[in-house]
Amino acid sequence: xSALVAMQQVLAQQITADDPWPLIWVAWVVTFGTFAAYAFVxxxxxxxLSARVAPERRRFLSEGDQDGADHG
Amino acid sequence: MTxxxxxxxxxxxxxxxxxATGPTGTGSTATLVLGVIVLLGGALLAVLGLALTxxxxxxxxxxxxxxxxxxxxxxxxxxxxxxxxxxxxxxxRKSRFWDQLAAAAAEVGLVFLGLTLLTGAxxxxxxxxxxxxxxxxxxxxxxxxxxxxxxxxxxxxxxxPTTRATRAAVLGLGSALLIPLVHKSVDWWxxxxxGSTLFGELDPSMGGLQLFTLFLGLTVGMAxxxxxxxxxxxxGWLTLQVEEGGLTEAIDARRAEAARASDGTxxxxxxxxSVRSDEDPS
Numbered sequence: 001x002s003a004l005v006a007m008q009q010v011l012a013q014q015i016t017a018d019d020p021w022p023l024i025w026v027a028w029v030v031t032f033g034t035f036a037a038y039a040f041v042x043x044x045x046x047x048x049l050s051a052r053v054a055p056e057r058r059r060f061l062s063e064g065d066q067d068g069a070d071h072g
Numbered sequence: 073m074t075x076x077x078x079x080x081x082x083x084x085x086x087x088x089x090x091x092a093t094g095p096t097g098t099g100s101t102a103t104l105v106l107g108v109i110v111l112l113g114g115a116l117l118a119v120l121g122l123a124l125t126x127x128x129x130x131x132x133x134x135x136x137x138x139x140x141x142x143x144x145x146x147x148x149x150x151x152x153x154x155x156x157x158x159x160x161x162x163x164x165r166k167s168r169f170w171d172q173l174a175a176a177a178a179e180v181g182l183v184f185l186g187l188t189l190l191t192g193a194x195x196x197x198x199x200x201x202x203x204x205x206x207x208x209x210x211x212x213x214x215x216x217x218x219x220x221x222x223x224x225x226x227x228x229x230x231x232x233p234t235t236r237a238t239r240a241a242v243l244g245l246g247s248a249l250l251i252p253l254v255h256k257s258v259d260w261w262x263x264x265x266x267g268s269t270l271f272g273e274l275d276p277s278m279g280g281l282q283l284f285t286l287f288l289g290l291t292v293g294m295a296x297x298x299x300x301x302x303x304x305x306x307x308g309w310l311t312l313q314v315e316e317g318g319l320t321e322a323i324d325a326r327r328a329e330a331a332r333a334s335d336g337t338x339x340x341x342x343x344x345x346s347v348r349s350d351e352d353p354s
Contacts, residue, residue: 020134020198027137027194028122031144031187032114035296038183042303046098049310055094057313059306060169 098306106299113292120285128282137195139285143293145188145213151181151297152220152251159244162237168312171237174244175227176304180297182220189217200264208261212254219247233312 007026050058121139128135158174161167192210193203204210223243230236258265 020132023194023198024122024133024136027191028118028140030190030194031140032118034183034187035300039300039303042300042307043097043099045307046303046310047096049307049314050095050097053310053313053317058094058310060172060309 098303098310100302103299103302106295106302110292110296110299113288113295117285117289117292120281120288125282125285131199134195134198137191137198139289141188141191141195142286143289144184144191146290147293147297148181148184148188149251149255150294151177151184151301152216152248154301155181155220155223155244156248156251159241159248162241163245166234168233168237171233171241172305172308172312174241175308176301178220178223178227178244180300180304182217182224183300184293184297185213185217185220189213196264205264207265208257208263209254209265212250212257216247216250216254219243219250223247233315 117139121136125136125139127133154177155174158170158172158177161170162174189210192213196205196210197203223240226243227236227240230239257263
């Protein structure tokens with residue numbers, strides 16, 4: 001919540017201020033932060049799912065999965 | 073559903089009893105190389121885009137969001153085209169590879185397009201004075217975002233993999249029609265938004281380090297899209313394996329249950345046994 005409040009304060013200040021830098025920083029930080037968070041979530045999901053799948057089925061067309069069935 | 077949770081022993085060995093030597097995640101040499109490129113390129117992009125490039129002649133410092141805004145929308149376009157290709161190939165070949173590729177491209181593209189809308193809103197505030205306006209480019213981009221949000225939601229709402237893939241492919245192909253509409257919206261309708269940065273008229277005042285930084289941003293954006301796409305594809309593939317594994321175990325459990333019912337309690341089983349037998353997919 002504190003991050004949200006801080007962002008709201010930055011945006012509120014920006015309405016009356018003429019300095020573009022706060023919003024420039026927000027744009028860059030939001031972009032990099034979102035990608036980092038999404039990448040983190042994907043890697044964690046991948047590790048969690050890998051533990052539930054037999055090793056030879058963890059990769060598309062990996063060893064043991066080259067029977068040609070249903071892969072087009 | 074507990075049937076998809078294997079024991080520790082299942083995790084340690086493969087299906088044929090060999091020691092578990094498979095990958096422990098979605099990473100690989102390719103993603104490691106791409107990841108290093110993205111991290112180094114992203115750091116360089118931040119230094120150049122926020123500090124070293126000169127302010128624009130007309131916009132001054134206000135042009136700095138361009139170094140993240142244009143790469144995100146460019147990558148989103150590319151990913152949605154990939155989604156359309158994957159969708160068409162699924163309808164033609166019925167290959168799960170293409171379906172998973174389409175699904176991964178749509179989700180990753182949605183992240184990129186969402187950031188395009190956000191960075192565009194911030195950029196709009198510091199150049200136009202408003203975060204949002206029902207301008208042709210902005211509105212059509214929002215419509216495209218909602219279309220692909222619907223695509224992802226549709227995939228999450230259908231359990232059967234084949235039905236899910238077919239319906240999503242139709243929606244994916246339909247949504248792809250929005251790509252040229254969004255791209256050409258600044259030409260077809262009156263718009264606050266500037267013209268195409270890359271394939272249209274480049275700002276004549278843009279050159280040297282500014283242009284290099286923009287193309288660095290595009291390169292980093294594409295590398296990041298590739299990195300995320302590979303990981304998301306593998307997550308989708310693993311999810312499919314878990315779903316199929318769970319289904320197989322559920323069918324085996326139902327067969328065992330039906331066998332027990334017919335062997336041991338054939339006298340007292342009555343109608344319940346016959347229902348179970350009818351449900352047996354074999």
